[in-house]
Amino acid sequence: MKSRASSHFFILLLIVFLTAVAHYSIYYGALIRGYEASWWTGGRNLALLGVLAVIPIILRVIFKYKGNWTLYTVVVLLFSLGLTAQFRLFSDPEYTSRGNKAEARKAKIKTLQEHYIQENYSPEKKRMMGLEPTDPSPVDLSKQTPRPSGVGLNDILFSGKTLIPLFGIFCFLCAFFVIRSDKALELMQKNGFLIVLLTLGPLLFAAVTSRAGKSIGNMTPWELSKIPFLIGFAAVLAVLYKNLARTYWGIPRAKDVVPLVFMAILPFFPFFVLKDFGQMMVFSSVYVTLYFIAVRRFPQRFVLIGSVVLLVSVLVVSALPEKTQENIPLLPTLARPVKKVLPDRIQQRFHLWLDGFNPPTPETAWWKDSYDRYYKRLVERNPDLPEMLEQDPNLQKSINIDAWFDVLAFQPAQATYGVASGGTTGRGLG
Numbered sequence: 001m002k003s004r005a006s007s008h009f010f011i012l013l014l015i016v017f018l019t020a021v022a023h024y025s026i027y028y029g030a031l032i033r034g035y036e037a038s039w040w041t042g043g044r045n046l047a048l049l050g051v052l053a054v055i056p057i058i059l060r061v062i063f064k065y066k067g068n069w070t071l072y073t074v075v076v077l078l079f080s081l082g083l084t085a086q087f088r089l090f091s092d093p094e095y096t097s098r099g100n101k102a103e104a105r106k107a108k109i110k111t112l113q114e115h116y117i118q119e120n121y122s123p124e125k126k127r128m129m130g131l132e133p134t135d136p137s138p139v140d141l142s143k144q145t146p147r148p149s150g151v152g153l154n155d156i157l158f159s160g161k162t163l164i165p166l167f168g169i170f171c172f173l174c175a176f177f178v179i180r181s182d183k184a185l186e187l188m189q190k191n192g193f194l195i196v197l198l199t200l201g202p203l204l205f206a207a208v209t210s211r212a213g214k215s216i217g218n219m220t221p222w223e224l225s226k227i228p229f230l231i232g233f234a235a236v237l238a239v240l241y242k243n244l245a246r247t248y249w250g251i252p253r254a255k256d257v258v259p260l261v262f263m264a265i266l267p268f269f270p271f272f273v274l275k276d277f278g279q280m281m282v283f284s285s286v287y288v289t290l291y292f293i294a295v296r297r298f299p300q301r302f303v304l305i306g307s308v309v310l311l312v313s314v315l316v317v318s319a320l321p322e323k324t325q326e327n328i329p330l331l332p333t334l335a336r337p338v339k340k341v342l343p344d345r346i347q348q349r350f351h352l353w354l355d356g357f358n359p360p361t362p363e364t365a366w367w368k369d370s371y372d373r374y375y376k377r378l379v380e381r382n383p384d385l386p387e388m389l390e391q392d393p394n395l396q397k398s399i400n401i402d403a404w405f406d407v408l409a410f411q412p413a414q415a416t417y418g419v420a421s422g423g424t425t426g427r428g429l430g
Helices: 005-032 039-061 070-090 101-120 123-128 153-157 160-179 182-190 192-208 226-240 254-265 268-273 277-294 298-319 331-341 344-355 365-381 385-391 395-407 410-422
Strands: none
Touching: 005 039, 005 070, 005 101, 039 070, 039 153, 039 160, 160 182, 182 192, 182 226, 192 226, 192 254, 192 268, 226 254, 226 277, 254 268, 254 277, 268 277, 277 298, 298 331, 298 344, 344 365, 365 385, 365 395, 385 395, 395 410
């Protein structure tokens, strides 16, 4: 099937339209709950998508580009989903509040209660509640006074959420024109290892100085490092892929495999320091995909790709919660040495994914420090708590549950209940 720029342009217009509908639904849902979502934010999001929708036509008509636009369209679709989710979250005063989440939640509940009373209560019931005894009537949102969003035009123009996507679009266009040059491709192919080394230094510094997964203020600069890392791996693969066809019992020569493996392992060090297991999984998948494209012989694919899959499987199985591992005989014993090497954050994530509603015991290695800090804060507020624990040892279980859902499991639990409440059609969104 031929990838026409015009076809993708209409698909992108459809994405913009659906995003507009989603934004309006969120805006209307916010009015129902007594607060206002920013029109400026919604307009900015649609303008960004509009720019991305027009780019294929410009590149096709002016610069005669006849390549495939499928990947580009998928990226814009994912970007639209991200913008919609952010618009929903960051317009909600409960989500954005730093210290008054309970008050913001109560305000939304109160507004919904008032609307329900107006629409469903009889005049007698309203009189008993001290309200004006009017007949049940639909709520006219145009006559309501919602809580203003507080986001103005200046906030949008100079926001990082505006400037960073624009900078990203600019970088995309620059990369498009650079990659079209054979000299640029040859330069990157010959200097792939140097590109990775130049990226690795600043990335390690950012990883070591990071706090709570953030560095240089509140940013994640290592996201940009993915591009040069993949360029470096692809460059080495482009040089060696012909030599990889020379195998002995399906295994390529060591002098061809070692540089490839070395280049593949380099990016894992900073992400291991960052304790970012997700990034390591992403790189593993991309490396396997690039190798699968470059190498065509089945024995080579089976040996190297199978080795990567085996390594990732060992790490994943070792990170599983103990309750899950206990279902397989001897698995907890075999996984224990690997589990000790894995960062605490990786084990936390797997426990949240697979057994999130059951907190680990306070003695669990990766959970103990968080529990102790939470318990210390409780003791500062209530010095009699240690004596109460001596009198009732079961109280520790309640404290552990509260700590778990307060420190780590609050957002996943809230999301789970939200999805269950919304059902298939997403009722309650906004």
